[in-house]
Amino acid sequence: LTKSLYERFYPLTSTGNQRFVANFQGDSFNTNIFNFRNVIGSSGTVTVTDEIDGGLAITTDSTTGSVMQIDMNDRRAFDPRASKFIFVTKRVGTSLQVLFGLTGDITSSLPNAISVANDTSLTYYSCRVIASNTGGFTNSDVAIDTDWHVHKGVCGTSDYNQYLDGILKITVTSNIPTVKCQPHVTNYARSSGGQESRIRYCEVYNT
Amino acid sequence: MTFDSFYEIFTNPTSVRKNHFWEDFTGSNLHSRWNVQTDSSSTAILQDAEDDGVKFTTSSGNNDVVWISFANKRQYNPAGSAFHVIYKPNHTSLIGYNLGLFSNDGDPSVGANNNNAYFVTQNLSTAKSRFACGGGSITYTDGTTTVGTDWVYNSAEVSSSSATMSGVSGLEVTQTSNFPTSKLQPKISFRTADFASKSGHLRYFEVYNT
Numbered sequence: 001l002t003k004s005l006y007e008r009f010y011p012l013t014s015t016g017n018q019r020f021v022a023n024f025q026g027d028s029f030n031t032n033i034f035n036f037r038n039v040i041g042s043s044g045t046v047t048v049t050d051e052i053d054g055g056l057a058i059t060t061d062s063t064t065g066s067v068m069q070i071d072m073n074d075r076r077a078f079d080p081r082a083s084k085f086i087f088v089t090k091r092v093g094t095s096l097q098v099l100f101g102l103t104g105d106i107t108s109s110l111p112n113a114i115s116v117a118n119d120t121s122l123t124y125y126s127c128r129v130i131a132s133n134t135g136g137f138t139n140s141d142v143a144i145d146t147d148w149h150v151h152k153g154v155c156g157t158s159d160y161n162q163y164l165d166g167i168l169k170i171t172v173t174s175n176i177p178t179v180k181c182q183p184h185v186t187n188y189a190r191s192s193g194g195q196e197s198r199i200r201y202c203e204v205y206n207t
Numbered sequence: 208m209t210f211d212s213f214y215e216i217f218t219n220p221t222s223v224r225k226n227h228f229w230e231d232f233t234g235s236n237l238h239s240r241w242n243v244q245t246d247s248s249s250t251a252i253l254q255d256a257e258d259d260g261v262k263f264t265t266s267s268g269n270n271d272v273v274w275i276s277f278a279n280k281r282q283y284n285p286a287g288s289a290f291h292v293i294y295k296p297n298h299t300s301l302i303g304y305n306l307g308l309f310s311n312d313g314d315p316s317v318g319a320n321n322n323n324a325y326f327v328t329q330n331l332s333t334a335k336s337r338f339a340c341g342g343g344s345i346t347y348t349d350g351t352t353t354v355g356t357d358w359v360y361n362s363a364e365v366s367s368s369s370a371t372m373s374g375v376s377g378l379e380v381t382q383t384s385n386f387p388t389s390k391l392q393p394k395i396s397f398r399t400a401d402f403a404s405k406s407g408h409l410r411y412f413e414v415y416n417t
Binding site: 007008009010011019021023025026027028030032048049050051052053054055084086088148149150152163165166167200201203205 | 208209210211212214216218219220221222223224225226227228238239240241242276277278280281282283284390416
């Protein structure tokens, strides 16, 4: 039995790397850790839900093309070539691209990022790996849905592996970004009406 | 044994994790995730003392109370959840200290606001822990943990067919009917039943859906 949480992750002979966990619990969204921004649009919302296992609701502005995002306001402590991330999320909106994972930028184009994608314009869960605006989407063989799933990304020096519910689904070996990154969830509304996604767990750590 | 992630300490990576939250009550101020309410000028303040957690201190009016909750953000399952608490009353009489999961975040000195809940409290006449659990009304059952002015550990769990309370010696109470029926949130309240200021401490609270 170990005496410390530290020893659950690291031998005492090693120096642990940056690690972050968010449970999205409480009376309101904690803006001391995550920043939320209407990247495009003005009335998107972030709300802790009053629902069993409901997590945090992120909803875009009501106009087509609006983008609502949570991020760390460019406090980028994570290495896209030596880190892992775990998100428990679901898509609610019926015309929505949800991207979540690591990004080096907070702009709407996310030019340097490794993200899981649940996009209603695609048939399957996918990943978006992009460096300096070069790269794109790679599909898995799992059809998108609106259920809760656990998504894990393993970012290495020359490859990125993406797991869905514990099973490896995608490997990408090109366009891995090199810039320091932060966690993000980005909703892009493909139609009007306010498009929502949920998140109830986020863990990111350098390896 | 070491783990790759927090996630994998508690959940198989092939399973989707349910809500799980814990609070150590350490820092410069009570975390903003807690909504602090009081019917007077009672307080909930983190302490400058070893292992002392947060201290609830009431004003000196009879039934003055302070409580912390999630402001009706109720993400916990009345038919499948559990919690653990470490707490300490500073008095052995004329107090009410309730710790657990509640549907209603209203003033806990109003009895109806404690319905649809399960929580740990005390039988002050016997100095024992007491389990409280129910839907439209609450069933109270005494436990065996001695509650004086020392630190106490208790846990409780509900399923669709039973509710239990445990302490450091193991299972203390099993209840087989009258369970909460509405979604729940953490709520901890401390009340004086006297015309005098009273206080108690809390240094750990953990809750999760099962």
